[in-house]
Amino acid sequence: MSQKIFAVGAGKGGVGKTFISSSLALTLAKMNHSVLIIDFDLAGANVHTNLGIEPHNSSIQSFLNNEAALVNLLQTTSLPRLSMVQGVWQEWEHSECSSDQGRRMIEEIRKLPFEYVIIDLGPGATPLNLEIFAQADEKILITNAEPTSVEKTYRFFEAWILNKISENSTPEAYLQLKNTVKEFRAQKKKGLFSFRKYLNINAGISFDHFDELLSQPLHLIVNGCRSHQDQDLGFGIKSVCNKYFDLQIDYLGHVDYDNAVWHSIINREPFLIAKPFTKLSAQFLSLAKSLIQSENHAIGYKDVV
Amino acid sequence: MELSARYNYYDILEINAHCPQHEVTTAYERAKQTYSGENPAIYTMFKEEEARELLKLVEEAYSVLGNKTLRALYDEKIGQKRPVADLTFESLQTESKTVLTSSAKKSSPARADFVVDEALENEFKKTTQWDGEMLKKVREYRKLSHEALSEITKISSYYLHALEEMDPKNLPASVYVRGYVSQVVKVFGLDEKKVCDSYMKLFKSSIENK
Numbered sequence: 001m002s003q004k005i006f007a008v009g010a011g012k013g014g015v016g017k018t019f020i021s022s023s024l025a026l027t028l029a030k031m032n033h034s035v036l037i038i039d040f041d042l043a044g045a046n047v048h049t050n051l052g053i054e055p056h057n058s059s060i061q062s063f064l065n066n067e068a069a070l071v072n073l074l075q076t077t078s079l080p081r082l083s084m085v086q087g088v089w090q091e092w093e094h095s096e097c098s099s100d101q102g103r104r105m106i107e108e109i110r111k112l113p114f115e116y117v118i119i120d121l122g123p124g125a126t127p128l129n130l131e132i133f134a135q136a137d138e139k140i141l142i143t144n145a146e147p148t149s150v151e152k153t154y155r156f157f158e159a160w161i162l163n164k165i166s167e168n169s170t171p172e173a174y175l176q177l178k179n180t181v182k183e184f185r186a187q188k189k190k191g192l193f194s195f196r197k198y199l200n201i202n203a204g205i206s207f208d209h210f211d212e213l214l215s216q217p218l219h220l221i222v223n224g225c226r227s228h229q230d231q232d233l234g235f236g237i238k239s240v241c242n243k244y245f246d247l248q249i250d251y252l253g254h255v256d257y258d259n260a261v262w263h264s265i266i267n268r269e270p271f272l273i274a275k276p277f278t279k280l281s282a283q284f285l286s287l288a289k290s291l292i293q294s295e296n297h298a299i300g301y302k303d304v305v
Numbered sequence: 306m307e308l309s310a311r312y313n314y315y316d317i318l319e320i321n322a323h324c325p326q327h328e329v330t331t332a333y334e335r336a337k338q339t340y341s342g343e344n345p346a347i348y349t350m351f352k353e354e355e356a357r358e359l360l361k362l363v364e365e366a367y368s369v370l371g372n373k374t375l376r377a378l379y380d381e382k383i384g385q386k387r388p389v390a391d392l393t394f395e396s397l398q399t400e401s402k403t404v405l406t407s408s409a410k411k412s413s414p415a416r417a418d419f420v421v422d423e424a425l426e427n428e429f430k431k432t433t434q435w436d437g438e439m440l441k442k443v444r445e446y447r448k449l450s451h452e453a454l455s456e457i458t459k460i461s462s463y464y465l466h467a468l469e470e471m472d473p474k475n476l477p478a479s480v481y482v483r484g485y486v487s488q489v490v491k492v493f494g495l496d497e498k499k500v501c502d503s504y505m506k507l508f509k510s511s512i513e514n515k
Contacts, residue, residue, distance in 0.1 A: 147345045154350055229338075236339035236346025242319055243359065244350050 005109060006118045006291065007136035011152030013044070013123035015144045016223040019261065019271075021120040022050040026272045027281070027288040028116050029082035036074070036114040038105075039087030040132070041122040042097060048086050051077050052268045059086040063108070064101050070108040078273065083114070099131040106135045124152075125159035133160065138291055140219045140252070143237070145230035153220075153237065160218070161245060219252040221287065226257045253287050256280060314366035314379065322380070326373065333367040336360075365394050374401050419448040429495060435503040437469040440486075443493050444469075458488045465489070473512050482508060 008021040018041065025037040039047035040060065048055055056075065062068040063085075074083045109117050119136065121129045133139045143153040162181065166174045222234045234251035241247045258280050264271040272281050315322050318332040339346050340360040347356050369375045375397050382392055425446055432439060444454060451462040458465075467475035468485055476482050483505050490500045 145345060147348045150345045151349045229344075232335060232338060233344070233346055235335045236344055239319055239336060239339050240346050240350050 003110060003112075003114060004116050004138065004292075005106065005136045006116065006138045006140055007121060007133050008118060008140045008142065009121040009125075009129050009133060009156070010123055010142040010149070011125065011154070011156035012143075012149040015123075015142050015149045016255070017041070017123070017142050018047055018050050018120050019265075020140075020142050020221060020223060020255065021118050022047055022270065023272055023284050024288055024291070025082055025084075025116075025118045026051075026079065026270055027284045028118075028292075029079045030272075031285075031288065032081060033115045034081050034083075034113070036083045036085065036109075036112065036117045038085045038109070038117065038119045040105075040119050041087055043122055045087030047084060047120055048088070049268060050265065051084065051270055053077060053084070053086075055088045056086050057088070059088045060105075061088070061090070063105065064097055070105070071112060074112075078270075087120075097128055099127050102128050102131045103135065106132065125156045125163075127163075130160060130163045134163070137216075138219060139216065140221060140291070142221050142223050144224040145222060145226070145233050150233070150237065154240075157218070157241060157245060157247065157249075161247060217248055217250040219250045219291065221252050222254040224257045225254045230254070252290060253283065255283050255287070314370050317362050317366040318370065320370075322383075326371075326376075329367070329370045329376075333363065333371060336363040368394050369397055419446060422446065433499070433503060434507070435500045436507045437471040440489060440504070441469040443495070444489075447493060449492075454489065454492065457492055458485075460485050460488060471508055471511050473508070479505065479508065 006021075006024070008017050008024075010017045018039075022037060025035050029035045037047060037051075038060065039045045041047075045059075053075070058068065058073050058075075060073065063070050063073060070085065073085050075086065077084055109119075119132055121132060141153060141156060143149045158181075162177070165177060169177065220234055220237060222230060225231045225233075231254045234254060238249050238251045241249050256279060258271075258278070260275055260278070261271050261280070264274050267274070272284065275281070318329065318336060320328060320332045324332075337360065338344060340351075340356045340363060351359065369379050375394075378397050378401055379392065382397075429443060444451075449457075451465045454460075454465055455462040464476060464485060468482070468489070473479075476485075483501055486501050486504050487497055490497050
């Protein structure tokens with residue numbers, strides 16, 4: 001059985017990462033797939049609240065401290081096909097996790113018998129988050145329509161690309177690259193829009209790994225849309241990424257703003273279970289379906305590019 | 306952006322070169338929305354003047370790709386790997402105009418002006434014996450080539466040759482020949498009945514003689 005790991009991240013906190021990842025998990029479980037959701041937001045774990053489950057001591061912390069195997073930390077939820085691993089940390093303890101630990105966790109996950117594993121990451125492009133993103137099969141980035149989160153989303157893309165390049169370069173070359181990028185930011189030359197071309201001319205870096213990035217495009221979801229313009233923002237971001245970074249991304253879709261979400265979190269009952277016949281649950285259904293079929297998307301992308 | 310990239314209109318609108326026309330319009334509308342006004346999508350990425358420049362490119366790209374004629378012309382040139390200067394909106398537009406006017410000329414070929422010659426005109430009026438030679442004489446006086454006459458009458462220039470040589474082997478049945486002659490005579494502005502009768506008489510006698 002082939003397993004798919006979805007990593008859900010965002011440039012900024014509070015854009016709805018946890019809501020989206022728990023809703024996607026519920027949707028996939030309702031579609032009769034076996035799903036595991038892992039709360040990996042080490043600073044602010046709250047998947048359990050979104051799913052209406054009490055916080056529990058056996059959490060991912062035990063795994064990262066080598067106290068327990070991942071398989072012993074699985075918990076059941078209200079849906080039979082959905083399991084979860086909590087991410088509650090004792091706040092007084094040092095809540096840090098290295099990229100190596102992240103890689104070890106992914107290795108453990110691959111051994112578990114789930115069809116889909118959703119990892120709910122913390123905000124920002126930290127080395128740990130980027131590592132998990134790189135390891136995951138599908139990389140999902142959440143933003144909302146506010147300039148604050150859009151800005152952070154672009155910083156995430158930048159970090160993602162640079163991280164990818166740094167993997168294949170020496171420390172000196174990477175330092176030079178970082179300086180070139182800073183230069184590019186400070187004085188963008190007129191008429192020269194492309195980040196990729198600028199790096200190529202000024203740092204002499206070949207960009208074969210861009211093609212590797214293209215084969216696994218980032219999926220973008222715009223959350224909390226209140227208007228038609230908010231929905232179209234995804235196409236705008238996609239176009240800007242294309243023009244600025246030469247990076248093709250996939251605009252997976254949007255999720256509307258709904259006050260009922262806020263209500264359901266207060267009542268600690270998952271929105272998709274409390275209100276299964278809403279526009280929002282239909283939107284999650286279509287997001288989940290296109291994620292499952294995204295292998296086909298990737299092939300389509302290669303053809304186009 | 307490179308100079309050649311500046312004129313890759315498909316890249317500017319971020320569409321596939323084979324996409325249907327309605328997708329061009331959708332892509333244009335989205336790009337326009339993205340790069341004009343205060344769309345959050347360009348925040349911290351493009352400055353206002355950069356966005357304006359991009360918008361100009363988008364508009365230029367759509368003015369070519371949004372127009373079926375210009376798009377077809379552009380596709381053709383891209384295929385031929387023409388120099389960049391040939392791919393601008395202006396050059397495409399001027400070319401599309403020349404293509405249109407030259408085809409218009411074809412459909413109504415200009416008639417060369419002929420000099421009126423009283424003596425010849427009188428001769429044509431008096432002549433009762435109309436053979437191929439006579440028709441040729443009138444045609445040459447009118448300064449019409451076989452091809453020009455063929456354009457007007459829609460009779461193949463091959464038959465027009467044969468008419469002037471009175472060569473039955475290269476002509477259809479005589480009833481059609483009469484039709485051809487009457488067409489030609491109408492163009493020359495001569496007395497249709499007189500010329501046709503005379504020509505057909507001579508034509509038939511030439512067949513019998515052979």
